[in-house]
Amino acid sequence: MSICLINKNMKRIISSLILVLIIFSCSKPKQPEGLILKLQYQPQTKYKITTIRGSETVVRYSGTEIAMQKIKSMNIENPTISKVSTKTDTELITGETLNDKSYPVSLLYKKSNNLNGENEIPEGTVVFGTIKSGHLPTFHTIASDALNFDQKTQLMENVRSNYDQFDFPAKRLKVGDQFSIDRKVSLPMEGSVIETVITSTYKLVGSKKGIAQFTISQSYKMNPKMMDNSFKGNGSGNGSLTYNIKDSLIIAYSIETSLEMHKKLDYFEFDLKTFNDIRQTTQIIKD
Numbered sequence: 001m002s003i004c005l006i007n008k009n010m011k012r013i014i015s016s017l018i019l020v021l022i023i024f025s026c027s028k029p030k031q032p033e034g035l036i037l038k039l040q041y042q043p044q045t046k047y048k049i050t051t052i053r054g055s056e057t058v059v060r061y062s063g064t065e066i067a068m069q070k071i072k073s074m075n076i077e078n079p080t081i082s083k084v085s086t087k088t089d090t091e092l093i094t095g096e097t098l099n100d101k102s103y104p105v106s107l108l109y110k111k112s113n114n115l116n117g118e119n120e121i122p123e124g125t126v127v128f129g130t131i132k133s134g135h136l137p138t139f140h141t142i143a144s145d146a147l148n149f150d151q152k153t154q155l156m157e158n159v160r161s162n163y164d165q166f167d168f169p170a171k172r173l174k175v176g177d178q179f180s181i182d183r184k185v186s187l188p189m190e191g192s193v194i195e196t197v198i199t200s201t202y203k204l205v206g207s208k209k210g211i212a213q214f215t216i217s218q219s220y221k222m223n224p225k226m227m228d229n230s231f232k233g234n235g236s237g238n239g240s241l242t243y244n245i246k247d248s249l250i251i252a253y254s255i256e257t258s259l260e261m262h263k264k265l266d267y268f269e270f271d272l273k274t275f276n277d278i279r280q281t282t283q284i285i286k287d
Contacts, residue, residue, distance in 0.1 A: 032172060046093050060271045064267050104130060107128075127155070182198065194223070194231065195223045196220055216241055219236055220237075231261070233259065233260060239253070249284070254279040
């Protein structure tokens, strides 16, 4: 075989390889690196959500002898210590997709007991809402014969706040990357309001077999709507988040926080310390 014929054959082979590579690269574009932390519930799916909340609050009073006697006469212990713990089992159920690409969602309370075994939220209470494609649930109605108007209003605020905290920015993350989000909360106190900004920082620390692990750190900045310096407060928190990439689902979430507040009144002052622990797990219910 002549050298010219060999060169022609090689050129044909190389040309064919280049053509195959071009076709392959065009048909399968390179996927962007990193993941986007996004909570998305799918239509026609049922989720089991278990939430355990615990808190301990310690209030210490100090001041003039008359003020201390007054507090004692009101049967107020010094320090006053209170503990609260609840376990809540709920089911989040989504319906069929409608013409506008939205679908209904309902949050059913199966059981919600405190330390004494008492129901915090009546069994069978349902919170109704809607999910638009690619968005978090928007809740609008509560069905319960056992809750009054104020209780329903408080429950709705709690439910909305719980889901709003998972409204993350659409940012691609690689291991080691992090992002922060701010949430504003108003706390009433002694006829005034404490404007609090909670800054939560999420850091992607690992991703393996379709499961991503995040650490969470929080800081609390409190700004009282007062003209004097009678109030001081701060807080911090740490936790973790486990994310199922395929199902776009937060399957485990936990956060421990501590808050400290100091308030000075005319005749006495108090120091408040509170410790909170929240743990939540979510799983898809297979029929």
